[in-house]
Every structure is written in structure tokens, then in C-alpha cells.
Amino acid sequence: MYGWIWRRLPGNAWVRAVISLVLILAVVYVLFQYVFPWAEPLLPFGDVTVDGASAGAGAGREEGAAR
Amino acid sequence: MPVRLVIRTFSELCITVGAVIVLFVVYVLYWTGVKAADASDGEIHRLQDQWSRGRIELPAPGATASAAPPDATQEPQKSQAPQATRGAPTAPTTRSAPAASAGTEPARRPARSTAPAARPPAYRDGKPFAVMYVPRFGRAWDWPVLEGTGVNTLKKGLGHYPGTAALGGRGNFAVAGHRRTYGDPFKDVPLLRPGDAVVLTDGASWFTYRVDRRAYRTVPTDIGVIDPVPEKSGFRVPGRYLTLTTCEPEWGSSHRLIVWARLEATRPVTDGKPPALRS
Numbered sequence: 212m213y214g215w216i217w218r219r220l221p222g223n224a225w226v227r228a229v230i231s232l233v234l235i236l237a238v239v240y241v242l243f244q245y246v247f248p249w250a251e252p253l254l255p256f257g258d259v260t261v262d263g264a265s266a267g268a269g270a271g272r273e274e275g276a277a278r
Numbered sequence: 279m280p281v282r283l284v285i286r287t288f289s290e291l292c293i294t295v296g297a298v299i300v301l302f303v304v305y306v307l308y309w310t311g312v313k314a315a316d317a318s319d320g321e322i323h324r325l326q327d328q329w330s331r332g333r334i335e336l337p338a339p340g341a342t343a344s345a346a347p348p349d350a351t352q353e354p355q356k357s358q359a360p361q362a363t364r365g366a367p368t369a370p371t372t373r374s375a376p377a378a379s380a381g382t383e384p385a386r387r388p389a390r391s392t393a394p395a396a397r398p399p400a401y402r403d404g405k406p407f408a409v410m411y412v413p414r415f416g417r418a419w420d421w422p423v424l425e426g427t428g429v430n431t432l433k434k435g436l437g438h439y440p441g442t443a444a445l446g447g448r449g450n451f452a453v454a455g456h457r458r459t460y461g462d463p464f465k466d467v468p469l470l471r472p473g474d475a476v477v478l479t480d481g482a483s484w485f486t487y488r489v490d491r492r493a494y495r496t497v498p499t500d501i502g503v504i505d506p507v508p509e510k511s512g513f514r515v516p517g518r519y520l521t522l523t524t525c526e527p528e529w530g531s532s533h534r535l536i537v538w539a540r541l542e543a544t545r546p547v548t549d550g551k552p553p554a555l556r557s
Contacts, residue, residue, distance in 0.1 A: 212290045239301065247305040251459070252429050255531030256306070259464070259524045260427045260439070260454045261501050 306459055310433075314461035317434040321406040321422035329481035401425035401438065408445050410436060410453070411477040411555055414470055421463050423478065427454045436463060442504055443518070445478055446485045446544055452504035452521040457528055457535070464524035467535050468493050475554030476520060476539050484552045487520040487539035494536040495526055503536045511538040 216234075220227040251257075401407050406422040413419075422435035423445075431437045436455040443449030455464040476487040491512060494503070502509050504521050513519060518541035526533040545552055 212287050214286075242298065242301055243305055243309060247302055247309075250302065251306060251310070254306070256459045256525070256529060257429055257432065257456065258498065258531035259432065259456055259534070260437075261496070261498060261503055261523050261534050261536070262427075 310459045311461045314433060314435075314456075314463075318422050318461065321424065321434055322409055322420065325406050325409060325422060325481065401440075401444075403440070404428070404431050406435065407438075408478050408480045411479075412470075412475070413477070413554055414474045415466050419463075421455070421461075423453060432456060433460050439504055442521075443506065445480050446483065446518060446541060448516065448518055449506040450504055450508065450519045450521050452523065454523045457524040457526070464522065464535075465528070467522060467524050467537055470537050475542075475552075476522070477552055477554050479547060482547060484543075484545050484547060484549075485541060486543045486545075486552045486554050488542045489537060489539045491538065494538070495533050496536055498531070498534055500534070503534075503538075508536075508538060513538065513540070517541070 217227060217231070220230050222230070403426045404424060406424045408423040410421050410423055411419065423438055424431045424435050425438050425440065427437035427439055432454065436453050438445075439452040439454065442452040445451055456462065457464050457467065470489045470493060472489055472491055474489040476489065478485045478487070494510060496503060496510075503511070503523065506519075507513050507516055508519070508521065511519070511521075520539040520541070522537040522539075524535050525531050526535040543552060
């Protein structure tokens with residue numbers, strides 16, 4: 212897979228290395244900016260409220276539930 | 279040859295997935311903290327900016343509307359007269375007004391019982407309205423309190439349960455916060471001891487709550503802990519209470535940790551910081 216990408220890149224080895232670095236940084240950026248923020252709430256670290264549901268559902272259900 | 283290609287591709291995929299997982303751990307452990315520190319600092323600065331300009335979004339409980347003209351913020355001298363009518367938290371002046379101690383002795387007043395009943399003021403969802411300080415968590419520990427307990431709100435600070443009492447108001451002022459990730463605001467909740475101070479300010483008043491007992495462990499469905507008089511807290515009569523909720527265990531979600539406190543003192547910001555923050 213990576214070999215295939217490497218062969219597709221233009222230029223000599225140095226140019227390919229630079230392009231690879233840029234590609235890696237772009238992937239990391241997309242992960243940190245879009246993918247991880249989406250995935251993080253799926254983990255339980257954000258469940259800090261008492262409402263019997265995840266934190267996200269808290270606000271709406273609260274009033275009816277809180278007695 | 280194809281076998282070799284398949285194995286190589288599979289290996290590369292495994293390595294890629296491993297790298298992504300490591301990156302995700304870095305994100306959860308480190309990057310959320312960076313983002314939360316940034317966001318909460320921004321919220322606090324916005325609040326202080328707002329307060330220093332004298333525009334305040336909510337009246338403190340019992341505050342008189344005619345406390346001080348909005349333009350008096352930069353001149354503490356002008357607010358001398360309103361201060362003479364002690365008891366009314368005057369309008370938001372600078373945090374440490376030099377002339378504050380002139381007319382009022384820095385007495386710890388118990389919460390006034392004549393204040394209007396707790397009707398949650400118009401806190402706007404997702405917007406900050408107060409700053410919390412907990413000396414037990416360290417001198418540098420300060421977090422904004424925002425309205426609502428949504429996922430995105432809790433990324434920026436602590437969240438006030440909608441429908442619970444207003445800050446300093448009669449009833450139960452309930453606040454949720456992350457135990458881990460996003461700056462770990464409530465990481466040290468189990469360290470709270472009876473008598474520890476939880477201090478909040480809304481720009482007009484300082485509210486000093488005192489922790490009543492050590493953290494109580496319960497299940498996520500136990501919504502009674504944020505009742506106006508939480509049944510299991512040991513409080514029996516209606517009062518001005520504070521509830522902190524966070525998750526337990528630290529990285530899990532099977533339980534919740536609850537800390538209850540009761541309002542001990544209220545003082546206008548013009549009287550300076552409360553004793554709990556001065557030690």
C-alpha cells in the first residue's frame with residue numbers, strides 16, 4: 212500500500228519524502244480536527260451528569276426527570 | 279506473488295490502525311486538555327471583560343437593580359453611596375476595588391433569607407455566567423460555569439444543570455464537570471473534605487459554599503441527588519445548596535461521584551475576595 216503510494220509520487224526521493232510528510236501531516240490534521248472529535252464522545256469519559264443517559268441527552272430530559 | 283502482496287497490505291493496514299490508535303490516545307489524554315484550557319480561558323476572559331464593562335446578564339439573588347450606574351465601573355469612588363446601603367451586592371466593579379472596605383466591614387454574612395425565591399435567571403444555554411474556584415484543587419484551579427450539560431458545553435468548562443437553582447439561590451445549584459479529559463476539572467473531587475470551600479462569582483457577588491461531606495458514589499440514574507433538597511445528602515430543610523457531579527471511576531461511566539455543599543457566605547465583589555480564597 213505504502214509502496215504503491217510511493218511509486219505514484221512524482222519527483223526524486225527527496226521530493227517524494229517531502230510530499231509524504233505533507234500527506235502524513237494532512238492525515239493527522241484531519242484526524243484531530245474531524246475524526247477524533249466525532250469519536251471521542253462515543254467513549255464514556257464524558258458521562259458526568261446524573262440523568263440516566265449520556266451527557267448529550269442531559270439537557271432536554273432533565274426537567275421532566277428531575278422530579 | 280499475490281500472497282505476498284496480500285500479507286504486506288494487511289501488515290501495513292495493521293500498522294496504520296495502530297498508529298491511529300496511538301494518535302487517538304494522544305488526542306484524548308493531551309489534546310482535549312489543551313483545547314479545554316484554551317476554551318475555558320477564553321470563556322473566563324469573556325466573562326471578566328463583560329463584568330468589567332458593567333454589563334451583567336443576571337441579577338444576583340437579592341441584588342437591587344439600582345445598585346450603581348453602569349458607568350461607575352472604573353471609578354470606585356462613585357459607588358460609595360450605594361455601598362452604604364450594605365447588603366445589596368453592588369454592580370460589578372473591578373475585582374479589587376480599593377475603596378471597598380470604607381463603608382462595609384468584611385463580615386461573613388449568612389445568606390439572606392429575604393431574597394426572592396430561586397427562579398433560575400435567564401442563563402443562556404451554552405453561555406458562561408460564573409467562575410468557580412476550589413482552593414483544595416490548587417490556587418490555579420478556576421473554571422467557567424456554563425449553562426447546560428451538553429457535550430459541547432462541557433468541553434469548555436463546567437455545566438450548570440438547567441432547571442436547578444440559580445447561583446446562590448434557594449434550592450440546589452447543580453454543576454457537572456469532566457473527571458478526565460478536557461482539562462480534568464473534577465479529577466480531584468474525591469479529595470474534597472467536609473468544610474472545604476467552593477467559591478463562585480457571578481461578577482457581582484462572591485458565593486462561598488462549604489462542602490458538607492465527602493464524595494458520595496451513586497449510579498447515573500440517581501437523579502434525586504440534584505433535587506432542591508437531596509434526600510441522601512443529609513440536608514433536611516430547604517436551603518441554598520450546591521451539587522457537583524462527575525463520573526466514577528475516573529475513566530468509566532458506571533457510577534457518578536456527588537459532592538454536596540451549602541452556602542456559607544455571600545459578599546459583594548467590592549468587598550474583595552472571600553477569606554477562603556485569600557489563605
